Amino acid sequence: MVTEEKKAELLEKLKSAVIAYDEDTAKEAANEVLAVGMNANDAIFNGLVSGMVEVGKMFEAQEYFVPELLMCADALYAGLDILKPHVQQMDLGVRGSVVIGTVEGDVHDIGKNIVKMMFDVAGFQVYDLGRDVPLDKFLEEQIRTDSDLVCLSAMMTTTMTGMKKVIDDLRKKNPNIKIMIGGAPVSQDVADKYGADGYAKDATNALKDAINMIGSLKQMKDEAEAKKAK
Amino acid sequence: MNGVLRDELLGQGAAVVGFAALTGLLGAEIAHLDRAVSIAVARRLNEDTLGILTRLQKRAVRLLKVQGYRTLVLPPDSDRKKDTFVSKLYALFNHKMAATSAGIGWVGMNGLLISPQHGPRLSLATVLTDAPLAADRPFETSGCGACTLCRDHCPSKAITGAEWSRSNPFVELVRLGECRGHKAAGRQVAGKPNCGLCITVCPYGRKNINEEILA
Numbered sequence: 364m365v366t367e368e369k370k371a372e373l374l375e376k377l378k379s380a381v382i383a384y385d386e387d388t389a390k391e392a393a394n395e396v397l398a399v400g401m402n403a404n405d406a407i408f409n410g411l412v413s414g415m416v417e418v419g420k421m422f423e424a425q426e427y428f429v430p431e432l433l434m435c436a437d438a439l440y441a442g443l444d445i446l447k448p449h450v451q452q453m454d455l456g457v458r459g460s461v462v463i464g465t466v467e468g469d470v471h472d473i474g475k476n477i478v479k480m481m482f483d484v485a486g487f488q489v490y491d492l493g494r495d496v497p498l499d500k501f502l503e504e505q506i507r508t509d510s511d512l513v514c515l516s517a518m519m520t521t522t523m524t525g526m527k528k529v530i531d532d533l534r535k536k537n538p539n540i541k542i543m544i545g546g547a548p549v550s551q552d553v554a555d556k557y558g559a560d561g562y563a564k565d566a567t568n569a570l571k572d573a574i575n576m577i578g579s580l581k582q583m584k585d586e587a588e589a590k591k592a593k
Numbered sequence: 594m595n596g597v598l599r600d601e602l603l604g605q606g607a608a609v610v611g612f613a614a615l616t617g618l619l620g621a622e623i624a625h626l627d628r629a630v631s632i633a634v635a636r637r638l639n640e641d642t643l644g645i646l647t648r649l650q651k652r653a654v655r656l657l658k659v660q661g662y663r664t665l666v667l668p669p670d671s672d673r674k675k676d677t678f679v680s681k682l683y684a685l686f687n688h689k690m691a692a693t694s695a696g697i698g699w700v701g702m703n704g705l706l707i708s709p710q711h712g713p714r715l716s717l718a719t720v721l722t723d724a725p726l727a728a729d730r731p732f733e734t735s736g737c738g739a740c741t742l743c744r745d746h747c748p749s750k751a752i753t754g755a756e757w758s759r760s761n762p763f764v765e766l767v768r769l770g771e772c773r774g775h776k777a778a779g780r781q782v783a784g785k786p787n788c789g790l791c792i793t794v795c796p797y798g799r800k801n802i803n804e805e806i807l808a
Binding site: 383385428429431433434436437440473477 | 622623625626651658663665677678679681682
């Protein structure tokens with residue numbers, strides 16, 4: 364059995380490896396976690412992710428800039444790749460599947476990838492369409508995978524307008540689907556105007572919102588089914 | 594800091610190490626990391642040049658981070674993983690620009706970095722940092738002089754013969770389409786894209802190679 368001390372030490376090691384964007388140490392710590400039989404979920408959430416949360420704060424405080432942020436994300440993935448096969452069913456209350464992509468005409472996918480990482484970490488099933496995704500593809504993929512959530516990203520005002528079409532198409536087919544949008548030109552106002560369910564300022568908020576949305580969606584489904592059963 | 598770093602890297606297999614101040618020359622995303630450690634390794638047969646470069650970069654990063662400085666590793670051009678987050682930033686950066694700024698060499702007529710001692714036979718990698726490293730004296734002009742050997746020998750006539758200088762860094766030295774076309778044809782015929790005549794004929798540093806072959 365792992366001692367509490369060892370556990371705390373490894374969590375700290377994972378956390379600081381992410382903060383110091385040190386992929387090698389992240390891998391090393393992840394392997395140690397497995398070697399001593401520590402819980403992988405614990406290591407991911409209280410080690411890697413809490414490191415990334417710290418990085419998010421540093422980024423907001425303009426202590427870290429884009430390159431550091433990206434390198435930290437790479438370090439997180441380096442650890443995650445090792446730990447993920449050993450993850451037991453996450454108990455977040457909800458789990459869901461999500462279709463994510465950057466809309467047609469837009470090739471900026473750093474933000475989208477970081478949001479995707481948060482979903483990955485949280486154990487969502489992620490269908491990543493990549494960048495410059497033809498608008499029809501989102502609906503196609505949502506129907507194919509029966510996903511609960513669709514996330515759209517755009518970095519330019521010119522491509523942002525494509526989101527409206529995607530949202531309208533999705534709603535027509537499936538009124539219950541939850542849609543989130545994000546990206547530099549996007550704001551709460553835009554989200555309201557386009558009829559999106561959520562707007563995410565950053566990756567951490569995206570995940571929180573997504574969990575809430577899927578929670579409410581599942582609840583609606585359950586209620587509908589309960590009614591039918593009566 | 595300079596001396597320690599240089600000695601360490603030279604001791605571990607670097608052929609040349611230079612430091613550059615790139616203030617004002619970098620894209621906004623990486624502008625805060627305005628010092629470059631330019632690391633050059635001499636290519637030799639049967640040696641894992643990439644492996645050596647990667648190891649040297651890690652050494653430099655460790656030394657700088659211990660002192661509390663930030664680092665950004667720009668891997669050699671031939672070793673760019675596309676699936677990492679940070680790989681998006683690689684396009685913002687040019688190793689040759691760092692190397693000329695760090696006084697390692699100039700950009701020759703063949704479009705390659707040419708060092709006075711090693712010619713175009715170096716492989717480059719760079720570590721950007723915010724450590725206040727004293728910059729080496731940059732190369733301002735080409736040292737090719739009247740030599741046109743690479744242009745004369747280029748099988749695809751891709752070398753324009755123009756001359757590089759720091760004040761005019763974007764002049765077209767090599768018509769890339771022609772060079773690539775030639776290599777693609779080579780791949781079809783011989784199964785290998787190898788050409789490299791512009792490296793072979795360059796008189797800078799050629800003597801060293803011959804001695805090694807003879808030895």
